[in-house]
Amino acid sequence: MPQPAATDVTVQADLDYMDEVASRALGNPPTPGAPAPPPEPPPGAAAGFIGRAAAHAHMGTELSDDERMLLVKRGVLRIAHLFSKEQVVYNDNVLKALRALDRRLAAVPGLLATAEADLGGLADAVDRLTREVADLRRVVDEGARRQQALAEEIAALRAGVDPPRP
Amino acid sequence: MRIAIAKPDFGVAGGFEKVMSRVEHELCVRGHSVTWMGVDMEALSPVPFGVAVPPQLGMRAGGFVRYMAALESFGRLDARAYDLLITTQPPSFAVEHPRHLSLFSHHQRLYYDLCDVWVAAGWADAERHRHAAALVRRVDRRHLSRVGLFLAASEVVRERLRHYNGLEDNVGVYLAGTGLHETLLAGDAPGADSSAHVLCVTRQEFTKRAELFVHAMAYMPDVPARLVGSGGRLPYTVDLARRLTTPGTDLDAVDDTELWLNRGVLPNGVAAAAPATGALRFLGQVDDAELARLYAGAICVVAPAYNEDYGLTVIEAMSAGRPAVVCSDGGGVCLPVVDGVNGFVVEPSGRAIAGAVSRLCEDPALASRMGANARETAAEYTWARAMRQIMDGVERLCG
Numbered sequence: 001m002p003q004p005a006a007t008d009v010t011v012q013a014d015l016d017y018m019d020e021v022a023s024r025a026l027g028n029p030p031t032p033g034a035p036a037p038p039p040e041p042p043p044g045a046a047a048g049f050i051g052r053a054a055a056h057a058h059m060g061t062e063l064s065d066d067e068r069m070l071l072v073k074r075g076v077l078r079i080a081h082l083f084s085k086e087q088v089v090y091n092d093n094v095l096k097a098l099r100a101l102d103r104r105l106a107a108v109p110g111l112l113a114t115a116e117a118d119l120g121g122l123a124d125a126v127d128r129l130t131r132e133v134a135d136l137r138r139v140v141d142e143g144a145r146r147q148q149a150l151a152e153e154i155a156a157l158r159a160g161v162d163p164p165r166p
Numbered sequence: 167m168r169i170a171i172a173k174p175d176f177g178v179a180g181g182f183e184k185v186m187s188r189v190e191h192e193l194c195v196r197g198h199s200v201t202w203m204g205v206d207m208e209a210l211s212p213v214p215f216g217v218a219v220p221p222q223l224g225m226r227a228g229g230f231v232r233y234m235a236a237l238e239s240f241g242r243l244d245a246r247a248y249d250l251l252i253t254t255q256p257p258s259f260a261v262e263h264p265r266h267l268s269l270f271s272h273h274q275r276l277y278y279d280l281c282d283v284w285v286a287a288g289w290a291d292a293e294r295h296r297h298a299a300a301l302v303r304r305v306d307r308r309h310l311s312r313v314g315l316f317l318a319a320s321e322v323v324r325e326r327l328r329h330y331n332g333l334e335d336n337v338g339v340y341l342a343g344t345g346l347h348e349t350l351l352a353g354d355a356p357g358a359d360s361s362a363h364v365l366c367v368t369r370q371e372f373t374k375r376a377e378l379f380v381h382a383m384a385y386m387p388d389v390p391a392r393l394v395g396s397g398g399r400l401p402y403t404v405d406l407a408r409r410l411t412t413p414g415t416d417l418d419a420v421d422d423t424e425l426w427l428n429r430g431v432l433p434n435g436v437a438a439a440a441p442a443t444g445a446l447r448f449l450g451q452v453d454d455a456e457l458a459r460l461y462a463g464a465i466c467v468v469a470p471a472y473n474e475d476y477g478l479t480v481i482e483a484m485s486a487g488r489p490a491v492v493c494s495d496g497g498g499v500c501l502p503v504v505d506g507v508n509g510f511v512v513e514p515s516g517r518a519i520a521g522a523v524s525r526l527c528e529d530p531a532l533a534s535r536m537g538a539n540a541r542e543t544a545a546e547y548t549w550a551r552a553m554r555q556i557m558d559g560v561e562r563l564c565g
Contacts, residue, residue, distance in 0.1 A: 018230060019301070021217045021219070022304065
């Protein structure tokens, strides 16, 4: 049986995505087994991409001594250098920016973990405070009851000492 | 009444925006309060209806993804606090309201009446685009069926609602003016440009077919011509003018694909400079005063667009007492034109347009007679009538 061409597969994948969007637009729930979006690059993949780009950042500006027709190529490179020197500066700076971003991004999971831990500690503190407030409330309620009992006792004693006048 | 007007915000102020500003003004004058509900079309969700669309699909069928995202955004707008909802361009009709008046300018035309030419011009892959069109129509049908009353922007748009959506009973028409055409009708326009010329006023975009005007004028290289308007295809059109007027060019051998049925990519990738002088001059955008002067100095006005919703330019030209030359497949631009009475309806080709323009150039009495008839036709297109049609619609919905 003939295999579908790669382009056919791509078209069918696109049509499936469109079908899923339209289906949900019509109010239907997500289709079981609906095509998932393509996987995100794994963590750390950016470093690999940057490394590969860095290997070519000075492309064409350096020649090894093993090159054939070395002198001719050097001549061509000297002329090309007039135009490519700015490009090399640009490439280097883009790489620097990407590495800086990558370092910042690499720190994000750590920051998230710290924030998560802090949030966990905060939740414990809130629980503790809630318990203490409840204990305090019980003490206050008990105090109020005792105050009421004492007031009634005093009123009864007063009634015994000062009989009502006619 | 508290009235909400829902409208996609494209960040531009074109003809339809002027129409809606006028509608707002007229509603306020009648004592209603008007609130705009917009969706920023530049800030749509990249995840329409929660489906993460692969970036590659965004490139291959970006229009579909954006349309669905816009549809979702409008569907989330809450207009319950208002007594009446007026919706405008697609897909603003996705907002729900029990008293819903749609001033229906047009469908998302790439997926309806322009579907085939869009593919033929090479803008999209046929299989994906036709599939997207089928889905858009299915989704639209659900929302359109909930609209209380449609006022289509022209008879052409009304016919499209019948043809594509089976909607007929709750569809009326309102015919907007332009503001400028009322100035022209009143005779308040400034004096004419010194030289008589053939005029074309259009945005330089796909299916507006300024290219046909350029082709027509290449048959008459000595007749002064003015092309007003700018847009994405302007560099292409300028280059086309240069190519068509190159000596030895066989004008009859140039077909639609070489003229307008393409993506407007420059053959050599380099834009030619717009010629500052010569018979055909590209004027770019001009203000209303300058446009009025150009209408006043025109022998006739050519409106070569393909399957338009409505023909504001034609109404303006007729208001200035100028006959219009339109193409038989022009849709709404043809509606006010009675062939041989107030203008010419010709087949969509440069040669046919040139033939009609030649007749008017060579016979000033004919041009004058047709211009007078055109002015009479244009006098029917008043804002008073448009607002009566709209207010009748409001009355019908709100009792």
